[in-house]
Amino acid sequence: MVQATALPRNEAGIETTMGILKQQFGERFQTGKSIREQHGHTTTWIENQPPDAVVFPHTSQEVADIVKVCATHKVPIIAFGVGTSLEGHVNAPAGGISVDMSQMNQILAVYPEDLNCVVQPGVTREQLNTHLRDMGLFFPIDPGANATIGGMTATRASGTNAVRYGTMKDNVIALEAVMADGRIIKTAQRAKKSSAGYDLTRLLVGSEGTLAMITGITLRxxxxxxxxASARCSFPTVDAACQAVMATIQYGVPVARMELLDTASVAAVNAYSKLDLPESPLLxxxxxxxxxSVAEQSATFGEIAEEVGGTGFEWTTxxxxRTRLWKARHDYYWATMQISPGKAGIATDVCVPISRLAECVARNNDMIEELGLVGLVVGHVGDGNFHTTILVDMADKDEVSRAEEFVGRLNDLAISMDGTCTGEHGIGQGKRPYLKRELGAATDVMASIKAALDPDGIFNPGKILST
Amino acid sequence: MVQATALPRNEAGIETTMGILKQQFGERFQTGKSIREQHGHTTTWIENQPPDAVVFPHTSQEVADIVKVCATHKVPIIAFGVGTSLEGHVNAPAGGISVDMSQMNQILAVYPEDLNCVVQPGVTREQLNTHLRDMGLFFPIDPGANATIGGMTATRASGTNAVRYGTMKDNVIALEAVMADGRIIKTAQRAKKSSAGYDLTRLLVGSEGTLAMITGITLRxxxxxxxxASARCSFPTVDAACQAVMATIQYGVPVARMELLDTASVAAVNAYSKLDLPESPLLxxxxxxxxxSVAEQSATFGEIAEEVGGTGFEWTTxxxxRTRLWKARHDYYWATMQISPGKAGIATDVCVPISRLAECVARNNDMIEELGLVGLVVGHVGDGNFHTTILVDMADKDEVSRAEEFVGRLNDLAISMDGTCTGEHGIGQGKRPYLKRELGAATDVMASIKAALDPDGIFNPGKILST
Known part of the structure; x- marks a missing residue:
């Protein structure tokens, strides 16, 4: 485990708050060790820091009640969706109350004519899409995990089809949120666009529960x-694959998903899924x-790919x-886990301008080799975003340390290329040092906003900013 | 003229600041009456409130210098692009310094492979598109006027093709900005997406110069x-036109522009441009x-339109x-001005969920009739955004008063329909009372952010918020 710094605890305040919340919430207030640990972070190599209690509100007003109690007693309050975030977002370094949104899972309204809907934060992506299917609608953002809409909003999630449909920032129309003083606000109306004042919607999207508790989301x-149509094509080099990607986008082909697997990843899925893909970069x-239109798009991509040396192009509706063509991607996670059973897979998340992507992947691979690590690359290549999975024996301190060095060097490399240390996972606890390196004085502006909106620092302390 | 409230002036501070800036900027510091009046607001019915001086910086560092002087002496500082905003955004109700960005008009870099560029704020939309044309690129946002990119960013502008390409919030990747203490920050890197901390980019987009001075813009x-392809089609009613619009979007046709002219607007362009369009709503x-693809899109729209009673459908590449088909739109402004020569055209800017648009336009027309006004509707109908132009004799106090009542009732109507009082023009001075009605307690959150980032209120006082 990578250690997370503990922050000072307000023991008296926590005790008082727990007494009050237990009274109001009864069985919906839990303090068992396993439920608390489950609500600290478990999906990464960051140490688990459980909250003191977990509470399950049903309404925005109940969330406001919880916030008011925590505000009065200056106790940390941490929003929890399903816990699929990757940078220690739901850890409780100063203890406090985890607010589990899983019982606020109502789809409040769907407006088919307006192509939008209003949901509670605990609604999951799959739940929403199941509900929408019969209306001929879908919500496109797909981060892989069956995350909650609240969690996806809080981390500014995106995923495989952001290249066409954007990220959460592009697909949230308005939010209802509880501020640090317990007031419930709405950030915007349901109109498709607005120039009415500061964009509080997008200030809260990606704020990781540090500025407000999101209690309602209006989605496009x-x-x-x-x-x-699905398609696949092999390339002689990552650079050639990137050339094809850039030409395709520039040509205006509205690709919905465009995923890159590097040679090591293709080898892993060949082994795991008994495929016989050429062991070279795959799109x-x-x-x-x-x-x-999909026939034309496929054909156009095929021509572009051929010009830069692409081979084995196939497409189908x-x-x-389609499932067969994309099997390499669907099995990717399990294939990587199969390489060194027992090792943990640690995911990075850099994003660079697409013109720098091939160079960034090449240097990523050099660093993996230099540090004697095993790592594989999968990328949302249309956005310049890729994830290197490093396989780490968490009992091997030296390997953990080399993996940490790799993560740091990769983040710095991306930043030096005018890129970011996080394309879609967020800062959480894990990436705080890199945020400052990436954005410098802008982090002071962020801190001013945090201080103005949450003066006592009750919302998710120890995340995003170093304070 | 509609009166704008004057705010208290800091005479001593203004005098000292002017002396310092005159010394640094020489001929690039101007105090003539006509140039000052030109830099107060002139394109609307809001009274002109000229600044005390106009300064023309060349670099971000010069803007930072100006901000530092103004901050030291607590003097208002107002960013100016080309002055095409419509709600009194560049007025100086407390006097102060107008910072004219017209000489910061360099296109700093274009990255064709990444489909982005970096510009100074004084670059105009047409200048940018002329520069990009030979590279096979364009910047899509088109608010009509040849506004500066800085001004469009500050007001969260959009226009006719937002239905496909989004608004400025969707097309700004990163900003360089000077904060109230004179520090220059960058809000993001050039990567296409990021989850790195609070979205300062979108906090500044639409902040109307009240939080920072924008000195550089990275654009998609x-x-x-x-x-x-261009197309046009007449409809028996606004409701039928809206039905066609909703079905087209829901069907996934990626329409680039979709403009509605109501019957009064069609009659006006028929008269002005000697057209013989059926006098009924026109898309x-x-x-x-x-x-x-454009052939297929056109055909699909044609079929949808026919189903709801559309007639006279034509399309061409x-x-x-194409120019002939769109003549009604290109001549629209002049056609409205021709109806009652000498009267001013006052533009409203409401935006509602598309499902409410037909009803909103119908009630808009009822109110025009009830108040004995002449008004015409043109709408960016794919977004639910429309502009009513009211023709007003500014010397006729009663007509001005009825027009003001109309604007207020229309804004309230839009708000009651879960819409906004401003789809794309911004709040400025003119819409401050409606912002509170629209977003309630969220405006207090906006005020907290304003106070945190600009504690002395030097940036564009008297705009957006009531303080």
């Missing part, structure tokens, strides 16, 4: 396209549109065949 | 599409894509014919 939706693509 | 660009459309 999409009509389910008439046709979806997997998805196109959305009318039957004619047949559902079974 | 688009490849010029292979083909553009004008534009499609971007490959030759095959021929450049001359």
């Amino acid at each position: 939706l999409q009509g389910i396209p008439e046709a979806m 997997l693509l998805e196109f959305h549109g009318s039957e004619a 047949n559902a079974e065949e | 660009l688009q490849g010029i599409p292979e083909a553009m 004008l459309l534009e499609f971007h894509g490959s030759e095959a 021929n450049a001359e014919e």
Whole structure:
């Protein structure tokens, strides 16, 4: 485990707060060790820092009640979705109350004509899409995990089809939120666009529970396209694959997904899934549109790929065949876990301008080799975002230390290329030192905003900013 | 003229500041009456409140120098692009220094492979697009006026093709800005997406010069599409036109522009431009894509339109014919000005969920009639955003008063429909009372942010917030 710094605890305040909340919430207030540990962070190599209690509100007003109690007694309050975040976001370094949103899981309204809906924060991505399917609608953001909409909003999540549909910042229309004084605000109306004052919606999207508790989300939706095509193509080098990606985007092909697997990743899925893909960089693509449009998009990509040396290009709209073409991606996680059973997979998350992507991946691979590590690359290549999974024996202190060095060097490399240390996972606890290196004095402006909106620092302390 | 409230002036501070700036900027520091009045607001019915001086910086460091002097002496500082904003944004109710960005008009870098560029704030939209054309690129946001990129950023502008390309919030990747203490920050790197901390980029987009001075803008660009098609179609009612719009968007047709003219507007352009369009609601459309794709998009729209009673549908990719089809829109402004020569045209800017648009336009027209006014509607209908132009004799106090009542009732109507009092023009001075009605307690959160980032209130006082 990588150690997370503990922060000073307000024992008296925590005790008083727990007494009050127990009275109000009864069985919906829990203090068992395992439930508390489950609400500290478990999906990464960052040490678990459990909260003192977990409370399960049902309404925005109940969240406001909790915030008021915690504010009065200056006790930390940490929003929890399903716990799939990756940088220690839900840890409780100063103790306090975890507010589990899983019982605030109502889809409050769907407006098919307006292509939007209003949900509570505990609604999961899959729950929402199941609900929408019969209306011919879907919510496009897909970070992989079946995260909650609240959690995805708080971390500014994106994923495989951000290249076409954007990230959470582009798909949240308005928020309801509880501020540090317990007031419930709405950040915007349901109109598709607005120039009415400061964009509080996007200030809260990606704020990781440090400025407010998100209690309602108005989301943009999409009509389910008439046709979806999947495609794949191998390339001699990552650089050639990136050339194809840049030309495709510049040409205006509205690709829905465009995923890169490097040679090591392709080898891993070949071994795990008994595939016989050429062991060279692979692009997997998805196109959305009318039957004619996805055929044209596929053909255009095929021509572009061929010009830069792409081989084995295949595309299809047949559902079974689509699954077959994308098998390498669907099995990717399990394939990486298979390489060194027992080792943990540690995910990085850099994002650079696409023109620098091939160079960044090449230097990433050099660093892996120099440090004697095993690492694989999968990338949301249309956005210049890639994840290196480093396989680490957590009992091997030297390997952990080399992995930490790798993560640091990769983040610094991305920053030096005008990129970011986090394309979609957020800062949490793990990336705080890099935020300052990336944005310098802007982090002081962030700290001013934090101090203005949460003067006692009750919301998710120890995250994003170093204070 | 509609009166704007004057705010207390800091005479001593202004005098000292002017002396210091005159020394540093020489001929680039101007105090003539006409140049000052030109830098107060002139494009609306809001009274002109000229600044005390106008200064023309060349660099971000010079802007920082100006801010530091103004901060030391607590003197207002107002950013100025080309003065096309519509709600009194550049007025100086407490006097102070107008910072004219017109000489900071360098396109600093274009990255064709990354589809982005970096510009100074005084670059105009047309200047940028002229520069980009030979590279096969364009910047899509088109608010009509040849505004500066800085001004468009500050007001969160959008316009006719926001339905496809979004608003400024979706097309600014990063900003350089001077904060109230004179520090220069960058809000993000040039990577296409990021989850690194609070979204300061979008906090400044739409902040109307009240939180910082924007000195550099990194913009997303688009490849010029292979083909553009224009189309038009008449409808029996606004409701039928809106039904066609909703179905088209829901079907996933990626329309680039979709403009509604109501019957009064069509009559006006028929008279002015000698057209013989049926005097009923008209939709004008534009499609971007490959030759095959724009043909398919046009055909799909044509079928949808026919189902709801659309008539006279025409589409073309021929450049001359495209101009002919859209003539009604291109001549729209002049056609409205022709109806009652000498009267001023006052523009409203409400935006509602599309499902409420037809009802909102109908009630808009009822109110115009009840108040004995002449008004015409043009709408960015794919976004639910429309502008009513009210023709007002500014010497007729009663007409001015009825027009003011109309604007207020229309804003309140939009707000009651979960819409906004401003889709794209911003709050400025003119819409401050409606912001509170629209967003309630959220405006207090905005005020907290303002107080934290600009404690002395030097940046564009009297705008957005009531203080």
